[in-house]
Amino acid sequence: MNTNNKLPRVPVSGVVSTPAAPMSRRQRGRAAPWILGLVVLAVAAGGWWWWKGRGADGANGGPGGPARAASGAGAPGAGGAAGRGGRFAANRVQPVSVMPARLQDIRHTAAAIGTITASNTAVVRAQVSGVLQQLHFTEGQQVKAGQPLAQIDARAFQAALGQAEGQLARDKATLDNARIDLARYKDLLAKDAIARQQVDTQQATVRQLEGTVKSDQAAVDSARLQVTYTRVLAPISGRVGLKQADIGNVVQTGDTNGIVSITQTRPIALTFAVPSALLPQITAGLKGSASLAVEAWSRDGKVRLATGKLATADNAIDLSTDTIKLKALFPNDDDALYPNQSVSVKLQLATEQNRLAVPAAAVLRGAQGFYVYVVAPDNTVSTRVVQTGAVDGDWMAVDGKLEAGDRVVIDGVDRLREGAKVEVIASDPKQRAGANAAPRRQRGASAPAGAEPSASAASGARRHRAASASSSSD
Template sequence: MNHPTEQDVTPHHSIPSSSGRRGWVRRAMPWLLALLLVGAALWWWKTNEGSPAESDTAQASGRADRAPGGGGRRFANAVQPVSAQAVRRQDIRISVNAIGSISALNTAIVHAQVSGVLQRLNFQEGQQVRAGQWLAQIDPRVFQAALSQAEGGLARDKAQLDNARIDLERYRGLLAKDAIPKQQLDTQEALVRQLEGTVKADQGAVDSARVQLSYTRVTAPIAGRIGLKQVDLGNVVQPGDANGIVSITQTQPISLIFAVPAVHVPTITARLRSGAPIPVEAWERGGQRQLAVGRVATVDNAIDPSTDTIKVKAVFPNRDEALFPNQAVSVTLQLDVLTDVIAVPQAAVLRGAQGFYVYVVNDDNTVSTRVVTPGAVDEGWMAVEGPLKPDEKVVIDGTDRLREGAKVELIAADPKQRAGASAPAGGSRRQRRGPDDPASTTSQPAAAASAAGGERRASGSPPASGTSTGERPRWMDRLSPEQADKVKAMSPDERRAWFRPQREGRDNPPSP
């Protein structure tokens, strides 16, 4: 009898094999990828869809070439709002900055010179004292008794000496009459000399006792500021006490120790030899407030080879006691002064492929680059060498949106001043200015277009073609003259904040 095999009992609609499933996945994969790409494109279009102003300008805009002047060049010929400041001639100080430590000119620890009970303190902690001022009193009774004893011994020996001298004169008269032997006279002379030595020793003992008694009255060895007391009344003080009674620091004048690079040693020593004062300024560590002004007193006798610096000591009068010992301060050492040099704000000096340069605002409200050689910087102003003249205006804010020959409109550097300079309602600046006014090229639409360009630049969208030629873009018709003035007066951050809501709702731009 034939039994059915495994192949006979297997149904024809069996589960597909693993190879069949892989083939199905491979056929469906392109469709899945296509769906993902379509979804990503829709999401990108939805999130990057801008306001009507941005849509209109993006359709007609192109990427401008980058000029050699440096900075972004998307704004080609757009009228850009910038801040400028005039070039001027002034004195520029050549200075070296360092960190230093204040130290007292002299420091003294007042110790007791004799042992005894502290009976009195005659000072207030923190007060200024004079040299020799009475500070404390130690119990003097023991030392007064010792002085009295020494003075008694001195008086006794002086009386004996006086009696011996009288006898000596008497013996000399008797020897002249041959009434006494010569030996007796010699013995009396020796006694007088012996008593003279005793009296001298007694005088020394009296002086020593008087000095010991004076030590019970503790006085200030130097003038200066007194510190906190180190011992209380009623305690026994001794000369060997480590902390003494109190410390005094001389703070008027006071010294400052700091280190400068060794390359400045010839300049410093030359000025010290000539007797010319070298000014030194002490500032708070944050550099916000000047504490005192002094002068260099001397320099160390050797350069530190590990740091290639040399220590400098400066002295300050410190009449207002603004400086304290061990205080850390920022130091500005003035080495020299450049007299009557061309100076520009430090923010105006840029660096590019051609070196250091500045943007100069021309009479026709365009900018041109001038290559300069930078020098010393003093309080935000930099000495430069180059084709600059006093009273020429250099751009200090908005340089990243400029190129050679770009049109600009000058605005105040302070945003508060910009807001206060907005024009009154009743027409645009273009309508109020005459056709011959150079500032007529910087009208409200150009300023608002520049503001919009600044926002699009920050968000990555291209600038409007209407702004590249200076003409009014279509979306500007939806802004009132007051809004255009306010947009022009905004800082870049304010402009970005103003344009951001337009991406969420394009019907009406928010009012500034």
């Protein structure tokens, strides 16, 4: 073969590149067999590539794989969503979550929003002015009535007390002397040795001195009381707040904030309002032997904070809102409730014993009224019309052709119809099959280091090597 007449390389796609310069008829005759062979080889390589790619797609559930075959097997024949085996296919088994109906006590409750209030509140103020020397409490501490809270400098008040006691002693001595003189004058009057006027004058002097002694005694008591006021005591039992004065400050009797405030939180009160239509039931409950239970919940209604009892009702209905204000008491031993806290309230008015109940999520409403889907033992569903009753938490009392233990659908009802076939799955997504499986990698994502290549990646590598071999052979 003439080496000067090299043919151009033929790419994998089978398209022949145009020669750089025109060839003679003799050269074209010699090159024709080679060109034809390269075209045949390129077409064979392309067909092999396409066949391998189709086989890999079929193995991975692609267009020709078992997934499409399964989808086509369930199709009714014509086009549309059902023919494509889609989510809402007529013969598709629908996954649902169920809960059994059960017998339980159903509470009749009234819901409201209430505010926690302290049973008593006291602002501890200084009763004498002076320098604050000591604080005997910790902020947020529970204290008892009469417990020392603070100490004010008492030296000035003790000095005033000593002065009052000295004045009292002096006036008592003067009174004693006047009484002795009065006794002597009375003896002389009996002997007619002095005039009666002198005896009367002495008696008046004694009474005057007795009044002076009483006044001095009162001054002593007042000075002693001022000394006791320098020792600040808790007026009520409760929880102390943040201190309003520091050691070394001069506290005054007229300070607005005082030294500290105390709120009585054991027990603690809850005030709330309910419609006046419930007043007959509330009045009967207050007069009965058993108190009405009251529950305090967090504002979102997810956490129950405390349980107490209804204490009393207001003496008049609020005409602007047509409600009656109520007050409940809670022991609050764990300090879960704070004054001025806003909570959700559930007032228990009555209790129905041993009622048939289903989850509230299972009850639907349609043209025939309220109904539920019941799953039969053969995993088919049927509708049961029910009459609804009171709701207690997540459960609702119902009446109808339903028995305790019947499985009612609580999730997946939007895709159901009468007689549909269902598959029961766990209501909690974390407990469902495959919930903990590793997520599938997206197409084109790189494999982790050290991982084995997938079948599609190996097939692609083989196609690349075949194309390279085909290109180099020419």
